[in-house]
Amino acid sequence: MNVGIFTFDDIEVLDLGGPFEVFSVASRVKPRLEPGSSPPFNVFMVSETTAPVRARNNFIVTPAFSFADHPAIDLLVIPGGIVTAELKKETVIQWITSTAAKAQLIAGVCTGSFLLAKAGLLDGKHATTHWSDIAAMKSMFPNVTVEENVRWIDQGSIITSAGISAGIDMSLHLVSRLQSESLALATARQMDYRWLRDGHDTPPHTP
Amino acid sequence: MNVGIFTFDDIEVLDLGGPFEVFSVASRVKPRLEPGSSPPFNVFMVSETTAPVRARNNFIVTPAFSFADHPAIDLLVIPGGIVTAELKKETVIQWITSTAAKAQLIAGVCTGSFLLAKAGLLDGKHATTHWSDIAAMKSMFPNVTVEENVRWIDQGSIITSAGISAGIDMSLHLVSRLQSESLALATARQMDYRWLRDGHDTPPHTP
Numbered sequence: 001m002n003v004g005i006f007t008f009d010d011i012e013v014l015d016l017g018g019p020f021e022v023f024s025v026a027s028r029v030k031p032r033l034e035p036g037s038s039p040p041f042n043v044f045m046v047s048e049t050t051a052p053v054r055a056r057n058n059f060i061v062t063p064a065f066s067f068a069d070h071p072a073i074d075l076l077v078i079p080g081g082i083v084t085a086e087l088k089k090e091t092v093i094q095w096i097t098s099t100a101a102k103a104q105l106i107a108g109v110c111t112g113s114f115l116l117a118k119a120g121l122l123d124g125k126h127a128t129t130h131w132s133d134i135a136a137m138k139s140m141f142p143n144v145t146v147e148e149n150v151r152w153i154d155q156g157s158i159i160t161s162a163g164i165s166a167g168i169d170m171s172l173h174l175v176s177r178l179q180s181e182s183l184a185l186a187t188a189r190q191m192d193y194r195w196l197r198d199g200h201d202t203p204p205h206t207p
Numbered sequence: 208m209n210v211g212i213f214t215f216d217d218i219e220v221l222d223l224g225g226p227f228e229v230f231s232v233a234s235r236v237k238p239r240l241e242p243g244s245s246p247p248f249n250v251f252m253v254s255e256t257t258a259p260v261r262a263r264n265n266f267i268v269t270p271a272f273s274f275a276d277h278p279a280i281d282l283l284v285i286p287g288g289i290v291t292a293e294l295k296k297e298t299v300i301q302w303i304t305s306t307a308a309k310a311q312l313i314a315g316v317c318t319g320s321f322l323l324a325k326a327g328l329l330d331g332k333h334a335t336t337h338w339s340d341i342a343a344m345k346s347m348f349p350n351v352t353v354e355e356n357v358r359w360i361d362q363g364s365i366i367t368s369a370g371i372s373a374g375i376d377m378s379l380h381l382v383s384r385l386q387s388e389s390l391a392l393a394t395a396r397q398m399d400y401r402w403l404r405d406g407h408d409t410p411p412h413t414p
Contacts, residue, residue: 012228013224013227013228013231014224014225014228014398016224017220017221017223017224017225017228017266018221018224020220020264020266021219021220021221021224021371024220024263024264024266025371027264028264043264044265045266052259052269056231057227057231057234057235057250058251058271059224059227059231059252059268060268060269060271061266061267061268061269062259062267062268062269064265064267110399130399131399132397162399163397163398163399164228164232164397164398164399164400165375165398165399165400165401166399168372188410189410190339190370190371191221191370191371191372192317192337192338192369192370192371192372192373192410193371193372193410194372194401194403194410195410196401203395203396203399203400203401203402
């Protein structure tokens, strides 16, 4: 399964690194868990071009593929960060729309939900985003039922998660759904991660 | 405070991205929490050269500085991953030794502990690493008291954490220690992260 992660300037480092790590580790762990099996996920970054991308705080990454040359994407991941510029780019929204139409599954992390909403992919659906952006998302996208205090919302072919680290929990949920619960648990164990397994789970909110 | 994160081929993506995110978000959050205050951390990647580095599973990052040209490092972070090649590089071990000597604090994530041990920085001290590497670390470094089933071990000027995601919890602990508990809590909240605040906390281990 090809997992393509959209990468752009001002992307949040952990929105990108969290899902990348989960699908990478799941692929590393599966052949150990089930000898003879193949790595289930092929994970890569995709951007408008293959030029280096400046994630937040000057974390520079180089995407493997551009919009023009990437392999078919089965699972499209749209991370968040500062998405103001991306929301205004017709090329980006059109690429999300057309890539999503061919994908089996679409997953948004944090403010990545805004990009999915802008592409019309969340119309009539339930979705979530970072807690500090709930009000803005409700106001910008009245056709989306925006929910708060949830870790992720799985709507079948599209799934969105709460802020930053919630992308890790959502990705583990997808490993469980697409592969097996035992692989998701082994992946969390390999990552030494305390997986919040319930989509309705929320981290403690400090004052 | 300059936070320099050593970056190398086959580094684990989340070992690098987790601490990078924590110190970046803490710097973003502090001026909001305490109006008029400055961002407390300046986070950057350092590698042997400034050429792009291939983290695990082809995640390509470009370090900001090389060994030869980086600013003074106050907090030196040594992430893990596949460290076999790095352990054999005299330049790397020497750089870690000399940079650590000038740093206020040294933090190892996951198998980054092996690099710190190789540089002699853990001799006579307690330390931890990824659960699957505990036995190897004990056998390779008999002068280090390697502990298991801990999230991190704070030895004052040097601190080591368990696997991959434990670097996030250790970094939040450092934000709390170096700045304030309220900033660490606000950082975890901004990251939507359930911080494992106790160094003796461990994530659930699946069979």
